Amino acid sequence: MSIVEVRGLRKAYGGRPVVDDVSFEVEEGEIFGILGPNGAGKTTAVECVEGLRVPDAGVVRVAGLEPRRERERLTGILGVQLQESELQEKLSVREALELYSAFYPEPADWRGLAERLGLVEKLGTRFGRLSGGQKQRLFIALALIGNPRVVVLDELTTGLDPRARRDTWTLIEEVRDAGVTVLLVTHFMEEAQRLCDRIAVFKRGRVAALDTPAGLIRRSAGGTVISFDPSRPLDDGDLDALPDAQSVESRNGRVTLHGTDATVNAVISLLARRQITAHQLRVSDATLDDAFLELTEDREN
Amino acid sequence: MSASAAVLKAESRLFAREPFSLFWIVVFPTLLLVILGLIPSFREPSDDLGGNRVIDVYVPVSVLLALIMAGVQALPPVLSGYRERGILRRMSTTPVRPGSLLAAQIVLHFAAATGSALLVIAVGRLVFDVPLPGHPAGYLLALLLGGLSALALGATVTAVTPTTKATTVVGSIVFFPSMFLAGVWVPVQAMPGALRGVVEYLPFGAASQALNQAAGGDWPDWTHLGVTAVWAALLIAAAVRWFRWE
Numbered sequence: 001m002s003i004v005e006v007r008g009l010r011k012a013y014g015g016r017p018v019v020d021d022v023s024f025e026v027e028e029g030e031i032f033g034i035l036g037p038n039g040a041g042k043t044t045a046v047e048c049v050e051g052l053r054v055p056d057a058g059v060v061r062v063a064g065l066e067p068r069r070e071r072e073r074l075t076g077i078l079g080v081q082l083q084e085s086e087l088q089e090k091l092s093v094r095e096a097l098e099l100y101s102a103f104y105p106e107p108a109d110w111r112g113l114a115e116r117l118g119l120v121e122k123l124g125t126r127f128g129r130l131s132g133g134q135k136q137r138l139f140i141a142l143a144l145i146g147n148p149r150v151v152v153l154d155e156l157t158t159g160l161d162p163r164a165r166r167d168t169w170t171l172i173e174e175v176r177d178a179g180v181t182v183l184l185v186t187h188f189m190e191e192a193q194r195l196c197d198r199i200a201v202f203k204r205g206r207v208a209a210l211d212t213p214a215g216l217i218r219r220s221a222g223g224t225v226i227s228f229d230p231s232r233p234l235d236d237g238d239l240d241a242l243p244d245a246q247s248v249e250s251r252n253g254r255v256t257l258h259g260t261d262a263t264v265n266a267v268i269s270l271l272a273r274r275q276i277t278a279h280q281l282r283v284s285d286a287t288l289d290d291a292f293l294e295l296t297e298d299r300e301n
Numbered sequence: 302m303s304a305s306a307a308v309l310k311a312e313s314r315l316f317a318r319e320p321f322s323l324f325w326i327v328v329f330p331t332l333l334l335v336i337l338g339l340i341p342s343f344r345e346p347s348d349d350l351g352g353n354r355v356i357d358v359y360v361p362v363s364v365l366l367a368l369i370m371a372g373v374q375a376l377p378p379v380l381s382g383y384r385e386r387g388i389l390r391r392m393s394t395t396p397v398r399p400g401s402l403l404a405a406q407i408v409l410h411f412a413a414a415t416g417s418a419l420l421v422i423a424v425g426r427l428v429f430d431v432p433l434p435g436h437p438a439g440y441l442l443a444l445l446l447g448g449l450s451a452l453a454l455g456a457t458v459t460a461v462t463p464t465t466k467a468t469t470v471v472g473s474i475v476f477f478p479s480m481f482l483a484g485v486w487v488p489v490q491a492m493p494g495a496l497r498g499v500v501e502y503l504p505f506g507a508a509s510q511a512l513n514q515a516a517g518g519d520w521p522d523w524t525h526l527g528v529t530a531v532w533a534a535l536l537i538a539a540a541v542r543w544f545r546w547e
Contacts, residue, residue: 050394051394052394072396075395075396078394080391080394082387082390082394085386085391086387086391087388087391088311088383090315090318090319091311091315095311095314099311100395102303103307103395103396104395142391146396
């Protein structure tokens with residue numbers, strides 16, 4: 001059953017469409033990723049879900065609620081971490097957690113959250129004195145403090161060091177396992193690949209693709225990457241004639257090809273035919289990174 | 302604890318952590334009164350002031366100064382900062398309306414200004430023998446309306462300025478004429494007739510006259526109270542009309 005429903009969403013600023021006919025549905029209990037380059041309309045789209053912006057057209061429903069008109073009920077079930085916001089400079093971490101707990105009828109235990117997010121030692125520190133990563137962790141705690149059914153996290157791990165990032169991922173998986181639906185805006189491929197059950201790739205205000213991470217990688221044509229150092233240069237004509245080869249690149253003598261299993265076989269027989277030795281031959285699956293770049297590249301240019 | 306009570310509690314803690322704000326609102330008006338009171342001639346009855354001493358006249362003026370400090374000088378940058386730094390926006394994603402944060406700040410500034418006014422009156426009475434307000438109810442009403450106009454003026458400044466920086470600048474620009482109207486430089490009662498005729502119809506000029514009359518023991522003229530009330534209403538309407546949440 002879908003808990004977040006977005007259909008035909010449009011939002012323009014000064015005549016320029018930022019979100020242009022976007023539709024997606026988030027199933028209850030999944031981690032749904034929104035991925036895209038800067039300015040692709042990701043944040044605007046989730047702000048319409050949060051009820052912070054009024055859509056120009058389209059339908060948005062969160063657990064059947066209309067975010068603008070049924071604000072009161074929406075805010076009770078939707079936890080939010082905004083991309084850019086602050087708290088009162090002189091409010092301590094403990095005071096912030098206590099304050100936000102008081103906003104909800106059945107809040108989560110803020111001490112537990114502080115512990116899981118590594119904020120216990122910072123409880124007495126004022127917001128203004130926290131590092132970027134500590135602020136970020138506090139905002140994650142505040143997004144979860146109301147025991148929400150759905151949580152929207154916009155740039156979840158920006159500003160976190162690698163260890164804190166991994167801890168946060170584990171926390172988000174635990175949150176999902178507890179039945180909370182997560183809508184995650186990100187531009188970290190590793191994060192999306194690791195966490196998301198499904199991903200909508202945004203490009204210029206539109207959904208360019210919507211699939212599981214594995215599905216997105218499979219879909220992109222150059223799903224297999226072959227690279228090697230040939231013992232002597234290969235003929236360009238030979239390389240271009242390889243079946244299913246999406247891209248061929250030679251740099252510092254190393255050849256990198258994107259293709260399929262058929263390309264791999266063809267490369268190997270080509271090398272044998274020409275009696276060329278391939279040093280450091282590597283065959284690997286394309287990553288979400290590759291799929292993302294391919295989905296969001298501008299073909300017009 | 303209800304959500305609004307929690308907001309008020311948190312904001313009062315934060316308010317108490319602003320020593321400069323507290324100094325200007327709570328300490329400065331009394332300090333000004335004490336400094337003026339140290340000048341011997343200000344403690345002598347003056348014919349220009351209808352037999353009152355300068356120090357007598359400056360008690361209501363300092364009370365009004367406390368209200369202006371709180372409303373026009375201290376409040377606007379706080380509200381504007383909450384808006385600019387996304388604090389209101391963050392709050393609007395919770396079940397609590399961000400308006401409660403603004404309301405808490407307005408209440409706290411008003412409370413601090415009232416405390417400051419009491420301090421001025423107490424110090425005036427104890428140190429300089431200035432009689433307590435002769436008509437307490439009239440005094441209280443004038444104080445309430447004056448405070449309301451000051452807070453509404455500050456809120457309007459926040460409403461029409463986009464950034465905290467702009468708010469601070471416009472706040473200061475509005476602050477100095479407000480002090481003049483209240484009679485900080487020349488008490489309204491000592492202003493030349495033509496000037497007084499104009500000042501009496503401006504926000505703090507009318508409040509100053511009303512406070513002065515109530516201090517003297519009379520119920521303030523309805524004109525003065527009415528003018529102050531109308532200004533308060535206009536400014537509240539302007540603030541509500543033009544305020545932007547982000």
